[in-house]
Structures are given as structure tokens and as C-alpha cells.
Amino acid sequence: MSLEDIIINSKEKANMPIFNNAAQVFNHTFFFECMKKNGGGEVPEEISKHFGGKENFIKTFKEAGMTQFGSGWAWLLQDKFGNLKIVKMPNAETPVMYGEKPLLTVDVWEHAYYLDYQNKRADFIDTFLNNLVNWEFVLKNLK
Numbered sequence: 001m002s003l004e005d006i007i008i009n010s011k012e013k014a015n016m017p018i019f020n021n022a023a024q025v026f027n028h029t030f031f032f033e034c035m036k037k038n039g040g041g042e043v044p045e046e047i048s049k050h051f052g053g054k055e056n057f058i059k060t061f062k063e064a065g066m067t068q069f070g071s072g073w074a075w076l077l078q079d080k081f082g083n084l085k086i087v088k089m090p091n092a093e094t095p096v097m098y099g100e101k102p103l104l105t106v107d108v109w110e111h112a113y114y115l116d117y118q119n120k121r122a123d124f125i126d127t128f129l130n131n132l133v134n135w136e137f138v139l140k141n142l143k
């Protein structure tokens with residue numbers, strides 16, 4: 001099975017150990033692909049126009065990451081109707097299980113930022129957006 005099929009299949013069968021591991025492999029692999037050295041910078045127009053501008057995109061994405069209570073992920077995704085959305089998901093939840101297409105994610109599990117940022121999740125998300133996002137990867141998936 002593909003990783004995506006394992007995620008969907010294990011979720012349907014409520015096989016949580018398999019689901020959690022498969023989904024977290026997908027989420028982390030995707031997260032790492034969303035980053036590059038000296039990334040970040042201007043949010044591409046193709047993305048920001050769906051959110052009322054660049055500043056509002058940043059604000060909304062950051063808010064999703066900041067308001068995820070406990071462990072989880074903030075996502076930019078394309079839903080089944082092609083609409084761009086920013087959502088937060090707890091634990092190992094992933095857009096893949098809903099048939100949605102992930103475009104960008106940031107890991108907001110504490111392990112992702114605690115060593116460098118302690119409790120300052122906001123600073124970690126700022127660094128991610130300003131210095132790490134690989135927008136070419138995001139746009140490649142959008143097309």
C-alpha cells in the first residue's frame with residue numbers, strides 16, 4: 001500500500017498505532033519538504049490572494065499554529081473543491097485522511113521547538129515563515 005492508503009485504511013479500522021505512525025511519517029516528511037535553507041520571505045501572490053493579502057495569510061497561519069491546544073499541526077491545504085484553507089489539526093491528524101491536499105505545514109508539537117525556543121511557539125512559527133518556508137515546493141503542489 002502507499003503511505004496515504006495505509007493512513008486512510010488504518011483510520012477506517014481504528015487501528016491507532018498504525019495510523020499514528022503512518023500519519024506522523026507522512027506529516028514529518030511533508031514538513032521537512034516544506035523547508036529549505038534561507039527560505040521564507042514574501043508569500044506568493046497565488047497563495048495570499050485567497051486570504052486577503054500577505055499579512056493576513058501570515059496572521060491566519062500563525063494563529064492556527066498558536067491556537068492548536070497541545071500537540072499538532074497547522075496546515076495550508078486545498079480542499080476537495082479546490083478551495084485554499086488554513087486549519088489546525090491535533091496529534092497525528094493529517095489532511096490526507098480527508099482526501100485533502102496538503103500544501104504547507106508546521107509542526108507545533110512541543111518537540112519541534114522546545115530545545116531552541118522553550119515555550120515560545122510564536123517565535124518558532126515566525127522563524128519558520130520568515131526564514132524556512134520553501135515556497136517553490138508549496139507552489140509545485142498547488143499546480
Ligand SMILES: [Fe+2]
Pocket residue numbers: 028107109111112
Ligand atoms: Fe514532530
